[in-house]
Amino acid sequence: MNTTTQTTPKTKYLNPYVGGVLLGLVLIAANFVAGRGLGASGAAKSAVVAAVETVAPDHAQNATFYSEYLESHDGKPLNAWLVYQMLGVIVGAFLSGVLFKRLKFKVEHSPKITSKKRIILAIAGGVLFGFGSQLGRGCTSGSALSGMAVLSFGGFISMAAIFGTGFALAYFFRKNWI
Amino acid sequence: MGPLISYDIISQNSNFLFAFLIGIGFGFVLEASGFSSSRKLAGVFYGYDTVVLKVFFTAAITGMIGLLFLSLFNWINLDLVYIKPTFLYSTIAGGIIMGAGFIIGGFCPGTSFCAASIGKIDAMFFIGGMLVGVLIFAEAFPLLEDFYYAKNLGIPTLSEKLGLKDGVVVLGIIIVAMGMFWAGEWAEKKFPREEY
Numbered sequence: 328m329n330t331t332t333q334t335t336p337k338t339k340y341l342n343p344y345v346g347g348v349l350l351g352l353v354l355i356a357a358n359f360v361a362g363r364g365l366g367a368s369g370a371a372k373s374a375v376v377a378a379v380e381t382v383a384p385d386h387a388q389n390a391t392f393y394s395e396y397l398e399s400h401d402g403k404p405l406n407a408w409l410v411y412q413m414l415g416v417i418v419g420a421f422l423s424g425v426l427f428k429r430l431k432f433k434v435e436h437s438p439k440i441t442s443k444k445r446i447i448l449a450i451a452g453g454v455l456f457g458f459g460s461q462l463g464r465g466c467t468s469g470s471a472l473s474g475m476a477v478l479s480f481g482g483f484i485s486m487a488a489i490f491g492t493g494f495a496l497a498y499f500f501r502k503n504w505i
Numbered sequence: 506m507g508p509l510i511s512y513d514i515i516s517q518n519s520n521f522l523f524a525f526l527i528g529i530g531f532g533f534v535l536e537a538s539g540f541s542s543s544r545k546l547a548g549v550f551y552g553y554d555t556v557v558l559k560v561f562f563t564a565a566i567t568g569m570i571g572l573l574f575l576s577l578f579n580w581i582n583l584d585l586v587y588i589k590p591t592f593l594y595s596t597i598a599g600g601i602i603m604g605a606g607f608i609i610g611g612f613c614p615g616t617s618f619c620a621a622s623i624g625k626i627d628a629m630f631f632i633g634g635m636l637v638g639v640l641i642f643a644e645a646f647p648l649l650e651d652f653y654y655a656k657n658l659g660i661p662t663l664s665e666k667l668g669l670k671d672g673v674v675v676l677g678i679i680i681v682a683m684g685m686f687w688a689g690e691w692a693e694k695k696f697p698r699e700e701y
Contacts, residue, residue, distance in 0.1 A: 346538030347563020362508030367615035415528020424623030452610015457638020463599020476568030481591030488600020
């Protein structure tokens with residue numbers, strides 16, 4: 328590049344409705360090919376089961392949560408559809424980051440809070456989301472979005488509970504975001 | 506014809522390859538739409554950025570319409586598409602905990618992976634927390650098992666619950682979504698913002 332600019336150009340995002348249609352097409356493709364929707368927390372579950380099986384194999388055989396999962400995956404917890412899909416997600420997001428020039432190591436947070444506070448909140452939110460996704464049998468993608476696309480009653484309940492709680496608690500956490 | 510895996514049109518290994526390719530599309534669209542930014546994601550709860558609402562509901566209605574038409578043309582047998590069973594209490598409780606995780610952590614699992622892949626350090630910590638959360642659930646599972654399996658409704662669809670045809674329900678959802686898009690556009694004008 329020969330041209331240089333002093334100002335940082337504002338980052339460009341896809342039109343949200345175009346993005347939504349494209350995401351819908353990806354979701355249709357998943358159903359058409361694999362007879363299932365998209366997901367994310369399922370891959371985290373695979374990773375945890377695989378880690379526990381490696382570190383404490385006896386425990387993994389004895390505790391129901393792990394043993395049932397291992398049994399349904401022929402003892403290979405990482406050989407799961409969602410694991411391959413999540414590897415794709417990482418590659419796809421990276422490619423988009425390259426294309427739109429958004430690759431950068433940073434802690435993104437509101438100017439009103441410190442990076443340290445943002446990271447503590449991210450960990451806390453992650454713990455809650457990890458726990459909740461297992462209790463709710465799937466997260467925003469697997470339970471809410473994919474469920475709604477096949478008109479699953481549970482998908483709508485899931486969506487309403489996630490977003491309803493977000494709105495209900497938004498006031499108490501406003502300083503972290505605005 | 507579809508789902509391809511159910512009719513043995515593709516092998517299990519090809520299915521995993523497709524999973525990877527579908528994942529690339531999924532991750533690309535999420536990142537390109539701005540889902541790698543926690544402040545954009547959290548914006549929906551304050552009205553300053555409603556990209557989540559727009560992308561999420563546009564994707565949901567696109568998916569619904571697409572699957573409905575594919576099934577009408579007999580290109581997909583929806584009876585063979587996996588629908589998660591609905592256990593009412595755990596679905597609601599899990600959703601509430603996830604909602605709290607969303608407003609506190611600023612990501613959901615899929616978006617945290619997208620953000621981490623473009624270098625967001627907070628997202629990497631979110632993923633670490635998420636793995637711990639799954640582990641806590643796994644270890645506490647014996648205590649939670651009864652609640653986890655309580656109030657099993659089977660696999661009802663919204664149309665069955667409402668006693669309406671699928672097409673009518675989808676039309677209703679499209680109308681509701683249009684109303685929400687309008688509200689989202691209004692909120693973004695009312696609560697100005699900057700791109701992050």
